[in-house]
Amino acid sequence: MSLDGAPTPPGGAQSVHANGHINGGGQQNGVVAAPPPHVTHRLRLNPSSDHKPDNYEDLELDFSPLVFSSLERYLPPNLLLQTREMKVKYMREILLRYYPESERVRAHTIHCNREFTNTVYKQLQKHREYRQKIISNYQRLHRELYTMHAANFFLPSFLKAINENTEQGFKNIMSEPCPGVFTFEMLQPRFCEMLLAEVENFEKWVHETKFRIMRPNTMNKYGAVLDDFGMETMLDKLMEDFIRPMSKVFFAEVGGSTLDAHHGFVLEYGMDRDVDLGFHVDDSEVTLNVCLGKQFSGGELFFRGVRCEKHVNTETQSEEIFDYSHVPGHAVLHRGRHRHGARATTSGNRINLLLWCRSSVFRELRKYQKDFSSWCTECQREKRERQRQSVAATKLELLRREGQTAT
Numbered sequence: 001m002s003l004d005g006a007p008t009p010p011g012g013a014q015s016v017h018a019n020g021h022i023n024g025g026g027q028q029n030g031v032v033a034a035p036p037p038h039v040t041h042r043l044r045l046n047p048s049s050d051h052k053p054d055n056y057e058d059l060e061l062d063f064s065p066l067v068f069s070s071l072e073r074y075l076p077p078n079l080l081l082q083t084r085e086m087k088v089k090y091m092r093e094i095l096l097r098y099y100p101e102s103e104r105v106r107a108h109t110i111h112c113n114r115e116f117t118n119t120v121y122k123q124l125q126k127h128r129e130y131r132q133k134i135i136s137n138y139q140r141l142h143r144e145l146y147t148m149h150a151a152n153f154f155l156p157s158f159l160k161a162i163n164e165n166t167e168q169g170f171k172n173i174m175s176e177p178c179p180g181v182f183t184f185e186m187l188q189p190r191f192c193e194m195l196l197a198e199v200e201n202f203e204k205w206v207h208e209t210k211f212r213i214m215r216p217n218t219m220n221k222y223g224a225v226l227d228d229f230g231m232e233t234m235l236d237k238l239m240e241d242f243i244r245p246m247s248k249v250f251f252a253e254v255g256g257s258t259l260d261a262h263h264g265f266v267l268e269y270g271m272d273r274d275v276d277l278g279f280h281v282d283d284s285e286v287t288l289n290v291c292l293g294k295q296f297s298g299g300e301l302f303f304r305g306v307r308c309e310k311h312v313n314t315e316t317q318s319e320e321i322f323d324y325s326h327v328p329g330h331a332v333l334h335r336g337r338h339r340h341g342a343r344a345t346t347s348g349n350r351i352n353l354l355l356w357c358r359s360s361v362f363r364e365l366r367k368y369q370k371d372f373s374s375w376c377t378e379c380q381r382e383k384r385e386r387q388r389q390s391v392a393a394t395k396l397e398l399l400r401r402e403g404q405t406a407t
């Protein structure tokens with residue numbers, strides 16, 4: 001059997017050369033670009049905290065109703081008085097800009113809002129058809145993987161922390177070997193085995209049918225997008241009920257509490273697969289990276305400090321250098337903007353589960369931020385430097401004035 005495959009490949013990571021430069025001008029791979037100048041849709045920088053948002057649960061929408069309720073508080077005051085339909089229309093146009101599959105289109109074509117929306121719709125439609133084709137033809141091996149069964153998937157220690165849902169509860173199971181990089185034991189060995197077998201089964205089907213699949217991003221030749229073969233709902237649950245509570249505590253300043261979209265995939269490394277992964281930042285606010293196995297050597301993750309778009313290529317400070325060795329079943333949680341890469345897997349096969357979690361609210365608000373990012377180390381260094389210079393200038397001025405009074 002031969003099936004027709006992939007539409008335009010999805011977005012991905014933004015690669016950064018180890019010595020600092022972004023590959024290919026930095027606009028490729030689904031990295032968020034500035035909106036076209038004519039786009040007039042605006043949000044407030046601070047939410048209207050006393051405004052009670054509408055409920056959107058009963059509408060058929062392409063984003064979660066909760067996203068609309070959260071975003072509503074950021075609407076310009078005059079819009080808050082409009083009908084629910086008007087608000088939905090306004091917010092949808094903003095949100096559509098953040099649908100990952102739209103990024104490529106946006107970079108090349110868009111000249112007016114309507115045209116943009118139509119092009120995105122076509123892309124979405126194509127992508128839905130692509131997924132549908134896979135889902136209706138691929139025979140699942142372990143059906144129990146496709147719905148969330150927390151007790152079968154996760155270790156009791158992890159479940160206990162999630163149920164407690166307190167900062168201390170999370171800290172009890174986590175290590176933070178480098179600021180902003182959290183590691184913890186997460187998956188049951190049986191779950192890892194089943195997911196590995198499912199991925200293998202899917203790859204076998206792809207091979208046999210010659211179905212042209214999209215790889216997780218432009219940096220990988222191997223691996224598979226789990227969302228494309230039926231795991232989207234289960235992974236949404238993973239993000240909402242497990243990753244968002246933790247991110248709310250540890251990554252609030254990068255939208256950790258408003259994560260509302262994900263890209264879920266596995267990567268496969270080995271001498272006969274992808275060997276390593278270059279230095280990059282993820283197209284995510286928060287990334288979950290869990291090793292599924294199997295046996296391997298090498299493949300360490302290397303981290304090199306958190307940077308905003310403007311500072312992505314700046315030098316690494318010695319205290320930012322951190323290398324991590326993967327352990328099957330163990331998870332790493334970090335900001336998408338934490339620069340990192342993976343060293344060569346020198347023997348065996350390493351397969352990792354990745355969940356890039358995004359917040360559309362955070363992405364919209366980031367556009368209005370003029371000054372320094374609280375989470376970018378380089379922004380903070382520049383800010384301190386600017387303050388130091390300003391204090392020095394004031395001191396000098398005071399001394400000069402004192403000198404004048406004395407004479």
Ligand SMILES: O=C(O)CCC(=O)C(=O)O
Nearest residue numbers: 277282289301342352354
């Ligand atoms: O291979 C790894 O563990 C890193 C994967 C990664 O950074 C990514 O997919 O964004």
Ligand SMILES: [Fe+2]
Nearest residue numbers: 013281282340
């Ligand atoms: Fe990454």
